[in-house]
Amino acid sequence: MSWWRVALVVVIAGATLVATAQPVSPPIKLGFLAPLSGAYAQNGRDILNGLLLYLDEIGYRAAGRTIELLVEDDEAIPAVGLTKARKLVERDGVHVMAGALLSSTGYALAPYIDSMRIPMVYPVVSADDLTQRKRSKWIVRTGYSGSQPNHAFGEYAYRVLKLRKVATIALDYAFGWESVGGFERTFVADGGAVTQKIWCPVSVHDFAPYLTQVSRDVDAVYALVLGRAALQFMRQYREFGLKDRVLLIGAGTTTDEHVLPFMGDEALGVITALHYSAALDTPANRTFVAAYRARFRKIPSYYAESMYTGAKWLVAATESIHGHVEDRAALVDALRAVKVADLPRGPVELDAYGNPIENVYVRKVERVNGELQNTVIATFPKVSQFWKYNPSDYLKQPLYSR
Amino acid sequence: MAARERDGLKAVPYRSAYRRVAWFVVGALLVLGPVVFTPYWLGLLTQVMVFAVLAMSLDILLGYTGLPSLGHAGLFGVAAYAVAVLSTAHHASFWVCVIGGIVAGTLVSAVFGLFVSHVRDVYFLMITLALGMVVWGLSYRWIPVTGGDNGISGIPRLESHAGLPVSGPTPVYYVTLAVLIVCGVLMARLVRSPFGYTLRGIRENEARMKSLGFNTWLHCYVSYVIAGAFASVAGVLWAYYNGFVGPTYVDLTASSEVFLMVTLGGPGTLVGPALGAGAIVLLKNVMSAYTHRWLLILGAVYIVTILGAPQGLWNLRVSSPPRGTRRTRR
The missing domain is CATH 3.40.50.2300 (Response regulator)
Structure with missing residues (x-):
């Protein structure tokens, strides 16, 4: 073996050593x-x-x-x-x-x-x-999963809030159907009745045509809205004189903290359920x-x-x-x-x-130190997406829809 | 095909040679696509070609017949939904899905054509817009079939559904390229046929065409159905390429995007819309990777094009508008 071959082997071996000695792993x-x-x-x-x-x-x-x-x-x-x-x-x-x-x-x-x-x-x-x-x-x-907190909330609405007849107003897409569906399932199983289901297009600008449909003999209105629609809904719910007469409950997004800071007193007292509250x-x-x-x-x-x-x-x-x-x-x-x-x-x-098994919090909008917050008033620990049902029986039933 | 399809312009010899080289380079790049490009770029190119077929089909209406349709994505969507429903809910075979998609889109355009062929200009725009919204509404509300807002996912990949022994983005690419070439040749023949010249006549002066004894209603109707058929072909490709369909493919935004592809690229030509499709798809995907202000850039490109090249990019190549393309209206 000539000297330059030896040198080459040494160089290669050295390079390999250096490469392995410093494992700079890529990000x-x-x-x-x-x-x-x-x-x-x-x-x-x-x-x-x-x-x-x-x-x-x-x-x-x-x-x-x-x-x-x-x-x-x-x-x-x-x-x-x-x-x-x-x-x-x-x-x-x-x-x-x-x-x-x-x-x-x-x-x-x-x-x-x-x-x-x-x-x-x-x-x-x-x-x-x-x-x-x-x-x-x-x-x-x-x-x-969309129906997960609402299964718990349906039971809460019947047993704790003592509601018997509820009307729902929700955005007309899968998230709305699954939330309302989950609420209805446990609420009706306990003996309650969802007397009206009102659906608004996702791009809704004015809730007047939907709010006027709400019958006055319901105990509560269940609302699923989010974003800009949530702000509009809250304002119009009060303007239509419903706020003082009919309790407003709903899915978590209705009063979620992405819209809550932009709401006023019209949101006070609204009760919703979700797996989180910033006021926790x-x-x-x-x-x-x-x-x-x-x-x-x-x-x-x-x-x-x-x-x-x-x-x-x-x-x-x-x-x-x-x-x-x-x-x-x-x-x-x-x-x-x-x-x-x-x-x-x-x-x-x-x-x-x-899917996570996690707590579901029932929250009520209150004003604390001048700021609106979702105060937790009840906790359902370890709620599964199947609620108390058997998963295989649950999956045999169709997905919630309108 | 495309070098000669530009209507009636007498090409100067040296220019034609120059052009032949340019087309050869583009053709070679497309054929060697899978070798030259990474899978990501190959996917984008496939997308460009699908939209090229769609934009060219709209141009039969918009550029050649002078009927501005704002519901073209609806026909595209009907075909895509047909493929999705057949392949997922009914587990139909590949050819049943392909033919089913094209037939569904064509049938819907044959029905819509009965309504839209009576009106012109802004009324045509409005009625096609309304019919496009009907398709959108169906896709959004006919939940048992279309899945509503969630759309339909799980459409099998083209190569596995067709039983091809290869996999990856390459077969979809070549199938799309082949379909683009076939559709391009068919449309080029169509617009240079006597029928195509009649369409241009209707665009320029319908009253005169009528007085010459042409049944202009029938010509408009047939042109609408043919455009719908080609849009359906694009819809079938799109369903297989994406593996998913949803209401956003058939809404007004989708229709107006196709409209922009045609106007940006050059109405009254077939290469123009393909170019416009390429420009918009690439701008959208490449720009958005570098800046969050890409919508601003896209908007600026539209404005500059409308000011600098009101006839579209492809019609810039000649100093005076070629004989047969529209000059004044719109």
């Missing part, structure tokens, strides 16, 4: 999707805020690897969401994805995620069937709310909390597999197996179908 690429423009931009922005807050807290590092965040705007259009997901997976080569807001986007992404085998966390998308009749191996939901008095939540307020100068909505928790979940799973996110099957198993403590919303665990 974990996290793809994020949410509507950041259009009618749902505010909700999407809140979701992103929750993610940014948590990533800041951990310094964009998990299991010794840096986290590289790639943000895409899905415009609340399923086709756009799908194109952006393709971009994140095929062009940017993300290891894991999180986000999406609307059920329609959630359903549109599911087959693609399955075919590409990319683990994805759905922090907000609440379409029941994503963890029921159309489950996906690669999607883990850390939020809730636990150490974990107080810390979260204070940090969120300091950074974004507003109170966190459930959207923000959902993604904060989702991010925490994701990072815990990543750490449990020592940062080897390239092994996607291991990551998705870890996402299902991991236990995360000290979440703002309270204890959460996943059921066998990939």
